[in-house]
Amino acid sequence: MSEPAVVLQNQPAKPFYFNTSAHILRVTAQRANTLAELQDALRDCPEDSIFQHTFRTLQEHHFIREGFSNDFAHWVLSACNEPSLAERLASVDVREFTSVAELRERFIQIVETYVAQNAAASQRKARSTFYFCASDIVVMPTSFVAHSLRDFAEGLRKVSLHSIHHHFIEARLRLKLMSNDFSQWLHEDAGLTETARAVNRIDIYTATLEGVRAQMVRIVERALL
Amino acid sequence: MSSGKNGKTATQDTLGREGVVADTEMGPTVVPHPSTPAPPAERRRAPRTWDTPPAPVPPPHLDDYKAIVGPADVDELRFLARELKGKTMKMVNSTAVGGGVAEMLNRLVPLLNELEVTTHWDVITGGNDFFEVTKAFHNALHGSAYELTRHAQEIFLMYNEQNRQRLQFGEDVVVIHDPQPAALVTARSGTPARWIWRCHIDLSNPHPQVWGFLRPYVEQYNAAIFSSQSFTRQLPIPQYLFYPCIDPLSEKNKELDESFIQKVCEESGVDRSRPIVTQVSRFDRLKDPVGVVQAFKLAKKYVDCQLVLAGGGASDDPEGAVVLQEVKDAAGDDPDIIVLDLPPWCALEINALQRASTIIVQKSIKEGFGLTVTEGLWKGKPTIAGAVGGIPNQIIHKLTGVLVHSVEGCAYQIRYLLTHPEFASQLGKNGHEHVKENFLMTTNVRRWLLLLRILLQQNG
Numbered sequence: 061m062s063e064p065a066v067v068l069q070n071q072p073a074k075p076f077y078f079n080t081s082a083h084i085l086r087v088t089a090q091r092a093n094t095l096a097e098l099q100d101a102l103r104d105c106p107e108d109s110i111f112q113h114t115f116r117t118l119q120e121h122h123f124i125r126e127g128f129s130n131d132f133a134h135w136v137l138s139a140c141n142e143p144s145l146a147e148r149l150a151s152v153d154v155r156e157f158t159s160v161a162e163l164r165e166r167f168i169q170i171v172e173t174y175v176a177q178n179a180a181a182s183q184r185k186a187r188s189t190f191y192f193c194a195s196d197i198v199v200m201p202t203s204f205v206a207h208s209l210r211d212f213a214e215g216l217r218k219v220s221l222h223s224i225h226h227h228f229i230e231a232r233l234r235l236k237l238m239s240n241d242f243s244q245w246l247h248e249d250a251g252l253t254e255t256a257r258a259v260n261r262i263d264i265y266t267a268t269l270e271g272v273r274a275q276m277v278r279i280v281e282r283a284l285l
Numbered sequence: 286m287s288s289g290k291n292g293k294t295a296t297q298d299t300l301g302r303e304g305v306v307a308d309t310e311m312g313p314t315v316v317p318h319p320s321t322p323a324p325p326a327e328r329r330r331a332p333r334t335w336d337t338p339p340a341p342v343p344p345p346h347l348d349d350y351k352a353i354v355g356p357a358d359v360d361e362l363r364f365l366a367r368e369l370k371g372k373t374m375k376m377v378n379s380t381a382v383g384g385g386v387a388e389m390l391n392r393l394v395p396l397l398n399e400l401e402v403t404t405h406w407d408v409i410t411g412g413n414d415f416f417e418v419t420k421a422f423h424n425a426l427h428g429s430a431y432e433l434t435r436h437a438q439e440i441f442l443m444y445n446e447q448n449r450q451r452l453q454f455g456e457d458v459v460v461i462h463d464p465q466p467a468a469l470v471t472a473r474s475g476t477p478a479r480w481i482w483r484c485h486i487d488l489s490n491p492h493p494q495v496w497g498f499l500r501p502y503v504e505q506y507n508a509a510i511f512s513s514q515s516f517t518r519q520l521p522i523p524q525y526l527f528y529p530c531i532d533p534l535s536e537k538n539k540e541l542d543e544s545f546i547q548k549v550c551e552e553s554g555v556d557r558s559r560p561i562v563t564q565v566s567r568f569d570r571l572k573d574p575v576g577v578v579q580a581f582k583l584a585k586k587y588v589d590c591q592l593v594l595a596g597g598g599a600s601d602d603p604e605g606a607v608v609l610q611e612v613k614d615a616a617g618d619d620p621d622i623i624v625l626d627l628p629p630w631c632a633l634e635i636n637a638l639q640r641a642s643t644i645i646v647q648k649s650i651k652e653g654f655g656l657t658v659t660e661g662l663w664k665g666k667p668t669i670a671g672a673v674g675g676i677p678n679q680i681i682h683k684l685t686g687v688l689v690h691s692v693e694g695c696a697y698q699i700r701y702l703l704t705h706p707e708f709a710s711q712l713g714k715n716g717h718e719h720v721k722e723n724f725l726m727t728t729n730v731r732r733w734l735l736l737l738r739i740l741l742q743q744n745g
Contacts, residue, residue, distance in 0.1 A: 124684055191517070
């Protein structure tokens with residue numbers, strides 16, 4: 061469905077300021093050597109750690125198209141050799157959560173259910189330790205500001221992948237919405253609701269972040285036609 | 286027989302001519318170029334030496350990295366540094382040349398200064414007795430047996446005190462690298478400066494007495510930085526994770542002309558028309574070069590390939606010479622095993638050999654971080670490595686490379702990657718991106734800027 065042409069003639073109500081974020085990793089006190097310890101640490105660790113091992117790790121591994129979802133799933137598969145649990149953990153889509161607390165509960169629930177059904181597995185020592193980390197983050201501006209849809213497409217092409225991650229993935233927690241900064245702006249300020257929806261539908265788990273960027277640019281360019 | 290860098294015994298191989306690899310159901314069939322003669326077997330196995338180190342290359346500027354990481358990433362460094370303008374930092378370590386820390390500081394310090402974070406670099410001084418003690422501490426912190434005497438403690442503290450009196454600490458941030466100068470932190474008392482202990486060594490299994498002696502000093506810092514999660518300790522201060530990094534513009538990692546790669550291969554007796562499996566590392570048992578030879582021999586039963594073992598340490602380390610002999614004995618008279626004993630200044634040649642390789646191997650039994658793995662990944666090479674030390678941080682099994690735990694596993698992965706070039710190519714691409722995102726000098730600069738901002742913010 062195409063957008064009403066009249067909207068495209070107008071300037072967006074507000075410019076879009078491309079920001080970016082940078083982070084460093086802090087190693088926390090929580091560690092896990094068994095599934096039972098993972099379960100405990102998931103309950104006790106700071107929210108920053110849940111964020112790091114789900115949202116942040118997607119940025120650190122943004123170049124992988126398939127087979128990587130979050131650090132918990134990866135450790136359960138590679139260090140604990142529990143593919144069934146790993147598959148369930150990997151299926152958790154961070155975009156369905158607008159708070160870290162909800163996300164934490166989901167992981168705890170999955171591990172608890174598995175451990176209840178596989179008591180022996182819960183105490184088996186993993187091949188390597190899972191170290192719970194957390195991020196210290198600094199958000200900063202970039203030199204890109206979009207006053208028009210054309211500027212917006214140009215910004216999408218040129219900003220760093222950190223900026224794409226910041227606006228497209230991390231934004232959910234900030235907005236507390238099942239959306240992202242780009243879609244919010246396209247919908248609210250540029251009046252392009254369908255374009256906003258199309259951007260929000262891009263699958264981050266089957267594309268690299270560079271691929272996500274390319275899809276977004278294509279969608280926005282279509283709206284420019 | 287050895288051949289000189291100046292081409293005294295240069296081969297007559299045709300420049301720039303490669304064989305063709307045809308992918309078939311049975312795996313790639315290697316068709317050598319008809320005019321590429323195979324180098325004689327006796328030259329292939331001859332360890333070669335180079336004469337003199339080349340002149341040092343000036344360090345690159347920040348803008349030089351734009352072509353590698355993109356202008357936006359470099360701009361982000363400038364944004365991060367903006368609030369730090371006028372702040373000062375001092376790095377202190379125990380050596381100005383040689384070793385990974387000095388190599389890293391040689392690149393990091395000019396870049397931070399270019400970003401107007403004025404960074405000084407001081408090196409501590411000490412007598413032989415001091416460095417004997419610190420070498421023993423180093424080994425003990427890696428888990429070796431050691432008897433910590435009162436005399437050793439006194440020597441350690443005496444030289445730290447001498448350096449504390451000699452050096453000025455007026456900077457906003459002071460970074461002490463490794464255990465040798467760790468006790469300098471006593472100079473922090475009564476100053477607003479933030480002190481950071483940057484530990485480059487593996488503390489996962491430290492000697493309890495030596496760690497017990499150093500720990501009270503480490504606890505006086507504002508923060509500590511480690512190279513791997515598994516090296517961290519339970520400490521009352523924040524512990525950050527800074528992965529070691531490589532410089533994509535260094536001699537070891539920069540792009541090379543095809544003609545130079547060809548020349549190095551010819552001089553080394555490497556036949557580029559056939560698959561090349563390479564391990565670059567010192568002749569050290571912990572790098573398991575004999576295990577690599579064994580794995581290669583197992584793999585070669587099924588796939589045609591050559592093995593290049595390029596390393597050093599045999600000329601200045603008696604144990605290195607023994608290990609080199611063990612490698613030669615294990616290689617026997619196999620003309621496809623090429624052993625190169627290189628001095629430390631052969632970075633360009635190592636770079637060329639890595640770039641010419643089909644597969645990179647690092648079958649270590651124990652490892653710090655494994656920067657040779659980083660180098661291989663950066664060059665887009667499918668990499669097989671032992672699952673030890675910091676290697677699993679770099680190799681996500683079957684996504685950015687493959688991890689192995691045995692000679693047999695290594696042999697199987699060599700066979701598999703040589704017969705599945707598409708999968709191997711994808712690993713290489715992912716590995717390159719992984720390094721670009723996480724293990725480059727620019728990422729390291731970013732981490733330092735962030736840490737400075739965070740620590741100085743805490744200071745108000």
